[in-house]
Amino acid sequence: MVNRAKDTAVTERIGIIGVGEIARAMVEGLCEGNEAPPEIFLSPRGADTAAELAARYPTARVCSGNQDVIDRAGLIVIAVRPDQRAEALPGLTVPADRVVVSVLAGVAIDEVRRTLGTEAPVVRAIPLPAVRSRTSVTVICPDHPAAAALFGTLGGALPLADEASFNVFSALTGTITSHYQYLATLTEWATGHGVPAETADQYLRSLFQDVGRSLGDGSRPLPRLVADHETPNGSNERIRTTWFDEKNAGALREALDGLLAHLAGSRAADVGPS
Ligand SMILES: NC(=O)C1=CN([C@@H]2O[C@H](COP(=O)(O)OP(=O)(O)OC[C@H]3O[C@@H](n4cnc5c(N)ncnc54)[C@H](OP(=O)(O)O)[C@@H]3O)[C@@H](O)[C@H]2O)C=CC1
Numbered sequence: 001m002v003n004r005a006k007d008t009a010v011t012e013r014i015g016i017i018g019v020g021e022i023a024r025a026m027v028e029g030l031c032e033g034n035e036a037p038p039e040i041f042l043s044p045r046g047a048d049t050a051a052e053l054a055a056r057y058p059t060a061r062v063c064s065g066n067q068d069v070i071d072r073a074g075l076i077v078i079a080v081r082p083d084q085r086a087e088a089l090p091g092l093t094v095p096a097d098r099v100v101v102s103v104l105a106g107v108a109i110d111e112v113r114r115t116l117g118t119e120a121p122v123v124r125a126i127p128l129p130a131v132r133s134r135t136s137v138t139v140i141c142p143d144h145p146a147a148a149a150l151f152g153t154l155g156g157a158l159p160l161a162d163e164a165s166f167n168v169f170s171a172l173t174g175t176i177t178s179h180y181q182y183l184a185t186l187t188e189w190a191t192g193h194g195v196p197a198e199t200a201d202q203y204l205r206s207l208f209q210d211v212g213r214s215l216g217d218g219s220r221p222l223p224r225l226v227a228d229h230e231t232p233n234g235s236n237e238r239i240r241t242t243w244f245d246e247k248n249a250g251a252l253r254e255a256l257d258g259l260l261a262h263l264a265g266s267r268a269a270d271v272g273p274s
């Protein structure tokens with residue numbers, strides 16, 4: 001049964017094991033400009049980021065070890081890299097009254113629960129760097145009131161009932177840096193044609209911020225946006241059909257299928273660097 005008072009208390013004491021980039025974004029989102037931030041218990045690794053966050057936010061502190069984080073927190077975020085879990089997790093004791101939120105990409109709930117040997121609820125989540133500005137929707141699986149409340153304060157939670165769907169969303173989040181690289185490639189191309197790099201960079205940022213904003217109008221389906229931005233027989237149609245042709249689209253689908261298989265395989269053989 002859901003106990004709302006208990007779940008609120010849980011999200012007032014947040015522990016984080018693995019204080020790297022995504023942990024930093026979460027802590028900043030939880031604390032920056034927040035008059036009543038939660039208490040935050042950070043693992044001693046990564047030391048520099050943990051020390052910096054503890055110095056910046058009065059409710060954040062660095063614990064003596066990963067077990068100390070668990071002992072003090074109500075909700076524990078596991079935010080080491082997937083290949084670091086074999087070192088970080090075994091031997092820890094997680095009482096059943098805690099809530100574990102694992103952001104380990106491609107590591108199944110059963111595996112996290114088995115590794116921790118815990119009866120506590122384990123929820124998977126995909127926080128993205130924009131949780132820093134509390135503008136990013138975080139996919140969670142399964143739904144859990146404490147995890148939903150945590151990510152609700154960071155821009156929203158999108159609960160999914162099954163891990164198969166969760167892995168599809170996880171694969172989608174693997175496309176973000178290709179999007180940036182696409183823009184970097186356009187900049188390089190323009191620079192190669194004599195345009196100053198800074199001018200090309202500024203223009204493309206402005207252009208694609210507008211493109212991004214047009215996505216905010218949910219009443220316009222994506223094929224409609226394609227049509228809206230294309231002059232018949234014009235430049236956009238030309239690049240879409242000559243570059244983003246069926247071969248290119250097929251290569252993208254194939255790459256996504258490969259990533260999905262990797263993520264759904266629970267990284268079973270992933271004991272070394274990935
Ligand atoms: N970055 C992103 O946008 C997203 C990341 N994720 C997931 O978040 C997780 C972390 O990613 P990211 O933040 O990018 O990675 P980072 O490498 O930035 O952070 C990992 C952190 O874990 C620490 N760590 C390593 N070993 C241990 C240990 N034994 N005990 C405690 N902490 C340890 C590292 O510390 P040290 O420096 O001392 O080694 C480091 O600070 C990954 O599982 C990833 O799949 C999910 C969604 C988005």
Ligand SMILES: O=C(O)[C@@H]1CCC=N1
Binds near residue numbers: 105126173174
């Ligand atoms: O690139 C990664 O592995 C992480 C997971 C989702 C976004 N970033």
